Amino acid sequence: MSVLVFLEHHGTELQKGSLGVLAKAATLGGGDVAAVLVGGGVSSLAPEAGKFGAAKVYVVDDDSLEPPLPQARVDVLAKVVRDGGYDTVLFANSVLAADAAAGLAARLDAGLNWDLVDVELRDGELVGKRPALQDSVLVDVGWKAAPRLALFRAGSFDAPEGAGGEPEVENVTVELEDYSRGAKVVSQEQEESSGPSIEDADVIVAGGRGLGAPENFTLAEELARALGGAVGATRAVVDAGWYPYAAQIGQTGKVVSPKLYVALGISGAIQHKVGMQSSNVIVAINKDPNAPIFEFSDLGVVGDVHEIVPKLTELVQQRKGS
Amino acid sequence: MKVAVCVKHVPEGSPRLDPGSKRLDRSGEGALNHFDANAVEEALRLKGSDADTEVLVVSLGPAKAADSLRKALAMGADRALHVSDDGVAGSDLVATSKVLAKALGRESPDLVLFGQQASDSDGAVLWAAVAERLRRPVVSQAAELSLAEGALRVKRQTEFGYDVIEAPLPAVVAVSDAINEPRYPSLKGIMGAKKKPFDTVSLADLGIEAGEVGEAGSQTEVLALSEPPSRGDARKIEDDGNAAQAIVDFLAEKRLV
Numbered sequence: 001m002s003v004l005v006f007l008e009h010h011g012t013e014l015q016k017g018s019l020g021v022l023a024k025a026a027t028l029g030g031g032d033v034a035a036v037l038v039g040g041g042v043s044s045l046a047p048e049a050g051k052f053g054a055a056k057v058y059v060v061d062d063d064s065l066e067p068p069l070p071q072a073r074v075d076v077l078a079k080v081v082r083d084g085g086y087d088t089v090l091f092a093n094s095v096l097a098a099d100a101a102a103g104l105a106a107r108l109d110a111g112l113n114w115d116l117v118d119v120e121l122r123d124g125e126l127v128g129k130r131p132a133l134q135d136s137v138l139v140d141v142g143w144k145a146a147p148r149l150a151l152f153r154a155g156s157f158d159a160p161e162g163a164g165g166e167p168e169v170e171n172v173t174v175e176l177e178d179y180s181r182g183a184k185v186v187s188q189e190q191e192e193s194s195g196p197s198i199e200d201a202d203v204i205v206a207g208g209r210g211l212g213a214p215e216n217f218t219l220a221e222e223l224a225r226a227l228g229g230a231v232g233a234t235r236a237v238v239d240a241g242w243y244p245y246a247a248q249i250g251q252t253g254k255v256v257s258p259k260l261y262v263a264l265g266i267s268g269a270i271q272h273k274v275g276m277q278s279s280n281v282i283v284a285i286n287k288d289p290n291a292p293i294f295e296f297s298d299l300g301v302v303g304d305v306h307e308i309v310p311k312l313t314e315l316v317q318q319r320k321g322s
Numbered sequence: 323m324k325v326a327v328c329v330k331h332v333p334e335g336s337p338r339l340d341p342g343s344k345r346l347d348r349s350g351e352g353a354l355n356h357f358d359a360n361a362v363e364e365a366l367r368l369k370g371s372d373a374d375t376e377v378l379v380v381s382l383g384p385a386k387a388a389d390s391l392r393k394a395l396a397m398g399a400d401r402a403l404h405v406s407d408d409g410v411a412g413s414d415l416v417a418t419s420k421v422l423a424k425a426l427g428r429e430s431p432d433l434v435l436f437g438q439q440a441s442d443s444d445g446a447v448l449w450a451a452v453a454e455r456l457r458r459p460v461v462s463q464a465a466e467l468s469l470a471e472g473a474l475r476v477k478r479q480t481e482f483g484y485d486v487i488e489a490p491l492p493a494v495v496a497v498s499d500a501i502n503e504p505r506y507p508s509l510k511g512i513m514g515a516k517k518k519p520f521d522t523v524s525l526a527d528l529g530i531e532a533g534e535v536g537e538a539g540s541q542t543e544v545l546a547l548s549e550p551p552s553r554g555d556a557r558k559i560e561d562d563g564n565a566a567q568a569i570v571d572f573l574a575e576k577r578l579v
């Protein structure tokens with residue numbers, strides 16, 4: 001097996017999700033693993049990939065490719081797969097990676113299994129694990145032929161820094177397709193968060209529409225403070241202007257996997273679930289007994305957040321104070 | 323201008339996987355994938371009152387998928403194209419994108435729209451594969467979309483914020499479900515839908531060989547189905563006035579406070 005991992009970066013940081021997939025690939029037992037890095041100034045990030053198990057890093061260091069658009073990445077990946085003879089290409093899900101993976105699948109007529117949470121070698125064959133139908137069934141999926149493409153759910157793997165050495169770096173030049181140059185990023189708005197980063201927090205208290213009004217986010221903030229955590233929000237409340245985008249958790253927004261996730265007035269729509277389902281322990285409070293969030297909560301409480309949360313905050317404070 | 327919207331007919335209620343074929347059981351009632359309603363709505367919004375813009379809805383699926391196409395027509399789409407062929411069942415991304423690209427290629431739309439996800443398979447990638455086969459620019463997660471002078475402008479929502487992206491037409495866009503609130507079909511719309519052009523084509527009509535699609539033309543396969551690992555001792559309680567204490571006890575038990 002010869003595995004290639006698509007590495008994603010944001011600014012000067014390699015994304016944790018793609019490093020997790022790289023670390024997983026390196027421990028699969030299928031031989032050396034290579035990675036691909038595309039963007040402006042990415043050469044300096046290549047050594048970092050070695051620590052997570054990349055024996056080789058293909059680099060396209062080009063400022064014109066820094067905007068996070070998928071089609072130029074398909075051109076790069078297709079060339080590396082063909083020239084390097086790779087039979088397996090792995091991606092950590094993101095807005096960019098999903099589009100790059102599917103574009104590559106069509107380019108190479110290759111099988112893509114998505115939404116995987118794990119992968120293993122079984123008698124030399126690659127087998128992916130995909131929870132389906134609201135996670136009510138676990139599906140083992142395979143590929144009939146190489147190249148095999150896989151897109152993993154965000155947060156599927158930890159990214160432990162290993163003892164890997166300095167990777168071999170190969171610079172690649174790629175002729176882009178006309179249509180890959182069509183889309184252009186003309187501006188970017190990126191909100192930086194203030195306060196503790198939700199991606200690194202051990203505890204997250206997140207609020208949704210069920211809080212009722214923007215000022216009720218103080219309930220979430222006070223509970224988060226008592227638990228020593230950060231505050232998150234659903235897309236619905238961010239769209240409504242109740243809370244800043246930096247706190248948004250979900251398919252668009254941050255993907256988090258804290259030790260404790262407390263969901264206040266959150267229904268648990270798929271858009272949100274994708275961003276927090278790999279949290280260790282999930283506690284949900286919602287007045288709708290049929291809210292989907294209860295299907296993936298460790299403790300579900302059917303009740304009014306406005307009644308329960310102030311008491312809960314007080315009890316947590318008492319406990320910490322004692 | 324011609325705007326094509328790709329829509330999927332998905333099972334309603336709690337769908338199941340058939341243990342024999344390991345495929346989704348599509349025998350029960352179905353409906354228009356609700357994420358695709360956002361794409362239909364966006365096409366209708368772009369059309370506005372412009373009689374020269376045609377909104378074409380396209381679906382690949384079993385005979386019942388005609389119901390979802392009719393719903394899109396009732397919302398206001400002008401014409402439907404249904405690719406219906408038993409040979410399509412079991413198609414994966416590679417095969418599905420091939421058929422859709424063939425069907426769309428014949429129509430030469432200026433813009434192809436998708437919804438952000440299929441609610442049955444959780445698939446959220448098809449547009450990128452179709453765009454690749456059509457050799458057109460693609461933008462996904464569009465939270466805002468506008469057209470001007472042969473180009474489109476999309477506000478794309480990502481993990482980090484918003485990107486404003488421009489691309490020349492023809493192009494492919496997948497809209498986010500945050501982009502609009504889909505309208506409900508009016509009674510007049512429902513009645514009018516019955517008179518709108520509705521084409522049904524087979525794989526042979528599209529010039530596709532049976533071996534290129536379905537399970538034979540797919541590159542992925544389902545090997546086995548099993549019970550997912552449970553979330554341990556998941557429990558659900560109703561607040562009887564003591565829920566806050568119950569939560570603290572639970573957190574203490576898990577050593578989280």
